[in-house]
Amino acid sequence: MEKRLVLKNEISEINRLAMFIEELGEELNLAPDLVFNLNLVLEEAVSNVILYAYPKEEHQEIHLTAKKSDKNLIFVLTDSGKEFDPTQAPDADITLSAEERPIGGLGIFLIRQIMDKVEYQRIDGKNVLTLGKQLDE
Amino acid sequence: MEVKILDQNGEKVVVIEGRVDTVTASDLEMKVSQIWSTPAITLVFDCEKLEYLSSSGLRIILSAHKQVTAKGGKFILRNLSREVRSVIDLTGFSRILTIE
Numbered sequence: 001m002e003k004r005l006v007l008k009n010e011i012s013e014i015n016r017l018a019m020f021i022e023e024l025g026e027e028l029n030l031a032p033d034l035v036f037n038l039n040l041v042l043e044e045a046v047s048n049v050i051l052y053a054y055p056k057e058e059h060q061e062i063h064l065t066a067k068k069s070d071k072n073l074i075f076v077l078t079d080s081g082k083e084f085d086p087t088q089a090p091d092a093d094i095t096l097s098a099e100e101r102p103i104g105g106l107g108i109f110l111i112r113q114i115m116d117k118v119e120y121q122r123i124d125g126k127n128v129l130t131l132g133k134q135l136d137e
Numbered sequence: 138m139e140v141k142i143l144d145q146n147g148e149k150v151v152v153i154e155g156r157v158d159t160v161t162a163s164d165l166e167m168k169v170s171q172i173w174s175t176p177a178i179t180l181v182f183d184c185e186k187l188e189y190l191s192s193s194g195l196r197i198i199l200s201a202h203k204q205v206t207a208k209g210g211k212f213i214l215r216n217l218s219r220e221v222r223s224v225i226d227l228t229g230f231s232r233i234l235t236i237e
Contacts, residue, residue, distance in 0.1 A: 014160050015160060018156070032220070033220055036220040047191075047193075107191075110192060
């Protein structure tokens with residue numbers, strides 16, 4: 001199974017992404033908890049690209065592929081924006097008190113917590129983020 | 138996403154319905170930020186009809202908690218679904234927030 005989505009670098013595209021994940025969940029008969037978490041992960045990854053990868057007003061495409069093989073669900077997110085490796089971002093310190101905790105910085109943390117595989121490559125001027133989740137069947 | 142702000146038993150109750158994501162979070166923040174600096178307020182987010190919450194929503198929750206407690210008030214998260222609760226747990230927020 002392979003499913004593709006091409007998004008524009010506009011925030012409203014998050015709605016199309018959510019529909020894509022819902023459809024994927026239905027096609028693969030995924031548990032609602034997992035669909036919720038995949039939505040969360042992909043929204044974090046895609047919104048990072050939409051908000052930070054390109055200069056404002058520059059129209060670009062973001063490509064997402066979802067592939068299921070055996071018990072693995074693999075997402076590959078590709079953009080041609082400025083180089084950004086989310087795997088190098090520091091983890092949020094979740095042991096801090098409310099007063100000490102910074103607002104933000106949780107997106108990358110959630111991706112790492114939820115997914116089993118998070119890999120970044122810069123290939124031919126493109127950011128390629130591979131996110132894998134093992135399915136319990 | 139729909140947001141209603143109600144006065145109930147001395148509490149300001151923010152009833153959030155639908156999805157809080159990168160698209161809708163700014164609308165929620167705009168509405169809540171009008172009340173979160175009121176001194177000694179009890180601010181409640183009623184999440185019974187909240188279907189989805191991304192990190193943009195988590196940022197608003199932490200901001201609300203910080204703003205309200207800095208002014209001597211209390212911030213409460215109420216009626217979380219299992220999925221939303223699991224995100225709150227994952228980020229360590231359940232240790233620092235009041236959840237009912």
